[in-house]
Amino acid sequence: MAPLVPDIISNEFNFIIAILIGIAFGYILEQAGFSSSKKLVGLFYGYDFTVLRVFFTAGITAMFGVVVLGHFGLLDISIIYINPTYLWSAIVGGVIMGLGFVIGGFCPGTSVCAAAIGKIDAMIFIVGSIIGVFVFSELYPILEGLYKSEYWGNVRIFEVIGISQGLFSFLMILMAVFAFVVTTIIEKKVNKKDNPDLKPTGRYVTFAAITIIIGLFSFALPERQKVLIEKSNNPDLLATADYKIMTADELAYRLMYDMNSFRIYDLRSKELFNQFSLPNSMNISLDYIFSKDASKLFTESYKMQIFVDETEEGARRGAFLAAEMGYENIYVLKGGLNEFRSEILEFKKPNRELTLIEKDNYRFREIAQKEIKILIEKAKTQQKLEAPKTKRVLGGC
Amino acid sequence: MEKSKYMNPYLAGFFLGLLLLLTIYITGRGLGASGAFKSMVVYAVNTLSPEHTAAKPYYIEYLSEHEGNPLKNWLIFELIGVVIGAFISGLISNRLEFKLEFPEKITKRVRIISALIGGALFGFGAQLGRGCTSGAALSGMAVMSAGGIITMLAIFGGAYMFAYFFRKLWI
Numbered sequence: 001m002a003p004l005v006p007d008i009i010s011n012e013f014n015f016i017i018a019i020l021i022g023i024a025f026g027y028i029l030e031q032a033g034f035s036s037s038k039k040l041v042g043l044f045y046g047y048d049f050t051v052l053r054v055f056f057t058a059g060i061t062a063m064f065g066v067v068v069l070g071h072f073g074l075l076d077i078s079i080i081y082i083n084p085t086y087l088w089s090a091i092v093g094g095v096i097m098g099l100g101f102v103i104g105g106f107c108p109g110t111s112v113c114a115a116a117i118g119k120i121d122a123m124i125f126i127v128g129s130i131i132g133v134f135v136f137s138e139l140y141p142i143l144e145g146l147y148k149s150e151y152w153g154n155v156r157i158f159e160v161i162g163i164s165q166g167l168f169s170f171l172m173i174l175m176a177v178f179a180f181v182v183t184t185i186i187e188k189k190v191n192k193k194d195n196p197d198l199k200p201t202g203r204y205v206t207f208a209a210i211t212i213i214i215g216l217f218s219f220a221l222p223e224r225q226k227v228l229i230e231k232s233n234n235p236d237l238l239a240t241a242d243y244k245i246m247t248a249d250e251l252a253y254r255l256m257y258d259m260n261s262f263r264i265y266d267l268r269s270k271e272l273f274n275q276f277s278l279p280n281s282m283n284i285s286l287d288y289i290f291s292k293d294a295s296k297l298f299t300e301s302y303k304m305q306i307f308v309d310e311t312e313e314g315a316r317r318g319a320f321l322a323a324e325m326g327y328e329n330i331y332v333l334k335g336g337l338n339e340f341r342s343e344i345l346e347f348k349k350p351n352r353e354l355t356l357i358e359k360d361n362y363r364f365r366e367i368a369q370k371e372i373k374i375l376i377e378k379a380k381t382q383q384k385l386e387a388p389k390t391k392r393v394l395g396g397c
Numbered sequence: 398m399e400k401s402k403y404m405n406p407y408l409a410g411f412f413l414g415l416l417l418l419l420t421i422y423i424t425g426r427g428l429g430a431s432g433a434f435k436s437m438v439v440y441a442v443n444t445l446s447p448e449h450t451a452a453k454p455y456y457i458e459y460l461s462e463h464e465g466n467p468l469k470n471w472l473i474f475e476l477i478g479v480v481i482g483a484f485i486s487g488l489i490s491n492r493l494e495f496k497l498e499f500p501e502k503i504t505k506r507v508r509i510i511s512a513l514i515g516g517a518l519f520g521f522g523a524q525l526g527r528g529c530t531s532g533a534a535l536s537g538m539a540v541m542s543a544g545g546i547i548t549m550l551a552i553f554g555g556a557y558m559f560a561y562f563f564r565k566l567w568i
Contacts, residue, residue, distance in 0.1 A: 002422045002423070002425075003421070003422065003423060003424055003425030004422070004423045004424075005423060005424045005425060009423060009424075014423075014424060014471065015469075015471065015474045016474075017423060017424065018424075018471045018472075018474035018475040018478065019474050019475070019477055019478040019481075020478060021416065021419070021423075021428070021475055021478060022474065022475035022476060022477060022478015022479045022480075022481070022482060023478040023479070023481050023482035023485070024416050024478075024482060025413075025416060025428055025475065025478065025479050025482060026478060026479035026480060026481065026482025026483035026484075026485075026486065027482035027483065027485060027486045028404075028409055028412050028413045028416065028482075029413075029479070029482075029483060030482070030483040030486035030487055030490075030492070031403065031404040031409055031486050031490070032403060032404055032406060032409035032410075032413070033403035033404075033406075035483060035487070035492065036498060037498060037512075038498060038500070038567070039403075041560075041567050044556050044557055044560035044567075045560060045564065045567055045568050047568070050403070050406045053406035053407055053410060054406045054407075054409050054410040054413060055410065055530075055534075055535065056410065057406070057407050057409075057410025057411055057413075057414060058410040058411070058413035058414040058417060058535060059414065059535055059538040059539060060414070061410065061413075061414025061415060061417075061418065062414040062415075062417040062418045062421070062535075062538075062539035063538060063539050063540075063541060065414070065415070065418035065539075066418065066421060066539055066540055066541075069418075069422065075421070075422060077540075079425060080421055080425040080426070080540060081425060081426040081427065081536075081540070082540050082542045083527065083528060083532075083533055083536070083537040083540070083542040083544045083545040083548075084527070084542075084544055085542065085543040085544030085547065086527070086544065087544075087547065089525050089526060089527065090526055090527070090533075090544045090547040090548045090551060091547060091548075091551045092522075092525060092526075092551075093522045093523065093524070093525030093526025093527070093548065093551070094522065094526050094533075094547070094548040094549070094550070094551020094552045094554070094555055095522070095551050095552075095554070095555035095558070096518055096519075096521060096525065096526075096555070097518070097519050097522035097523060097526060097529060097530070097548075097551075097552045097555065098522075098551065098552045098553065098554065098555020098556035098557070098558065098559060099518050099522075099555055099556070099559045100514075100515045100516065100517070100518030100519030100520075100521075100522055101515070101519065101552065101555075101556045102515075102556050102559050102560050102563045102566075102567075103511050103514055103515035103518065103559075103563055103566065104511060104512050104513075104514065104515015104516050104518070104519060105511070105512065105515060105566075105567070106512075106515070106516070106519075107430070107519060107529055107530040107531070108430035108431040108434060108519060108520070108523060108529045108530070108531070109428075109429075109430035109479065109529065109530060109531040110530075111516065112430060112476055112479050112480060112483070113479055113483040114483075115480075116479070116480040116481075116482075116483035116484045116487065117483055117486075117487030117492050117493050117494070118487070118493055118494050118495040118496060119496060119497075119498055120495060120496060120497040120498075121497050121498050121499065121508055121509070121512045122512075124509055124512040124513050124516065125512045125513070125515060125516035125519075126434075126516060127513065127516065128512060128513040128514065128515060128516020128517040128518075128519075128520065129431070129434050129516040129517065129519055129520030129523075130434050130437065130438055130516075130520060131513075131516070131517045131520065132516060132517035132518060132519060132520025132521035132522075132523075132524070133431070133434050133435050133438045133520040133521070133523070133524055134438050134442070135517065135520075135521055136455070136520070136521045136524035136525065137438060137439075137442070137453065137455040137456060137524070138453070138455075140453065140454055140455035141453075141454060143525065144454070146525070147525060152543060152544070154542070155542075155543045155544075156540070156541045156542060156543060157541050157542065157543045157546045158541060159543070160543045165541070168541065169541070172538075180407075204407070392425075393424065393425035393426045394426070394462065394463075
């Protein structure tokens with residue numbers, strides 16, 4: 001599951017990747033004409049909307065791609081960098097940048113691109129930018145209030161507006177197409193001539209149509225995570241997945257003598273988990289099973305991955321999801337924690353004639369009861385196991 | 398030799414979008430530019446006067462969030478790539494030339510001053526807005542960050558708002 005850094009691509013190699021990505025970035029910007037300030041500011045005076053076309057096409061292409069990759073569970077959206085939202089600094093900072101744009105004729109990325117092909121005005125712009133950054137850093141104590149006011153967190157725009165992600169991306173695409181058409185008309189009026197390069201030729205229309213059809217198809221297919229969660233609600237399907245059952249006795253034995261052979265994933269609420277939990281257990285949610293962190297945890301060494309919940313049914317849901325995600329060595333605690341309590345922790349010998357096998361078994365349970373109660377008490381004084389949670393990638397400018 | 402024509406803007410945008418998507422897929426973060434300027438400033442100030450960076454909160458915050466040398470930063474490497482990539486593109490399309498570009502109506506001096514002031518404002522605004530057109534607006538749009546999209550609207554809205562007053566610089 002992506003992002004590939006830092007597990008598949010190391011942090012050090014990432015710097016090489018950065019250079020390669022930069023080369024492509026610079027090449028595309030220069031080829032698009034972003035190395036000329038005259039061309040860049042054209043959109044503010046109506047004579048050249050290249051920036052708008054390139055920018056919006058790039059934005060919707062990437063946005064669409066992120067949605068699709070997330071949809072099929074190929075990219076973990078919860079750990080990629082989402083620019084944090086600080087309302088006032090975003091607005092004021094943006095307006096100042098807009099002012100800088102019409103005065104200076106560049107933005108930071110394009111100025112570097114233009115400087116690379118010898119534009120002296122771009123080099124001066126870079127010097128100016130560095131001065132601007134320095135001035136901000138020095139004045140930061142005065143600006144800190146504004147800089148940190150109205151913090152909304154790493155929220156995404158469709159959550160703020162309250163619509164679905166798919167609908168929002170669809171609206172963005174419509175807006176972009178609308179902007180392309182309108183600006184082409186404006187450009188034609190301002191320049192008093194047609195730009196033959198931008199006529200919607202058959203090729204473009206076909207290309208766009210194919211993309212839209214693929215897009216619609218992919219959204220018609222439901223999200224993988226949703227499908228699996230839905231399936232896990234169906235008791236008949238639960239039994240079909242590839243996981244095994246572990247009895248309370250077996251778990252009790254392993255708790256006492258073979259703690260390294262397994263790990264317990266407790267699917268109950270945080271409150272219940274904090275009140276009572278078995279040693280060597282981690283509190284996780286069903287959603288966690290789909291994350292990139294889980295993929296590291298569940299494939300770690302040869303451990304048995306035991307899912308528990310109050311009931312067996314609850315544990316089966318987690319085990320089903322994990323097995324369907326392709327993880328191996330998945331176990332379910334038979335009868336859930338309820339049975340573990342009645343058979344081990346609160347076990348009482350029945351008042352009747354016992355068979356020989358029962359006698360052996362019950363003797364084991366009485367020993368286990370004592371030992372595991374001690375283990376539970378001991379575990380309380382120690383730090384609880386935490387399910388690893390990767391922090392968001394540090395990104396942005 | 399004659400200069401080549403620019404790439405079709407929609408095609409260029411499509412490639413740029415794919416590149417941005419690939420960047421997010423590989424690294425989990427988007428493209429950027431102004432952040433590299435920030436690293437350079439922090440590095441320069443830290444080298445010239447470590448006491449100064451130790452006393453000013455903005456540098457302290459930066460240095461506490463980023464381990465090691467400020468120049469060992471993803472965006473610095475990316476920006477080195479941008480210089481190389483743009484140079485290659487200029488070479489291929491015959492656009493390499495030392496030149497101060499400005500409209501005929503204004504003087505060289507006006508262009509130099511406007512580039513410097515514009516740059517300073519952009520640099521300042523990009524710090525306040527936590528990113529520039531690449532890092533906040535474009536990359537923010539790709540991941541549908543509320544902050545990124547608000548910054549994008551503010552950049553373009555602000556530019557249109559002020560465009561009239563600075564029209565003499567361009568047309």
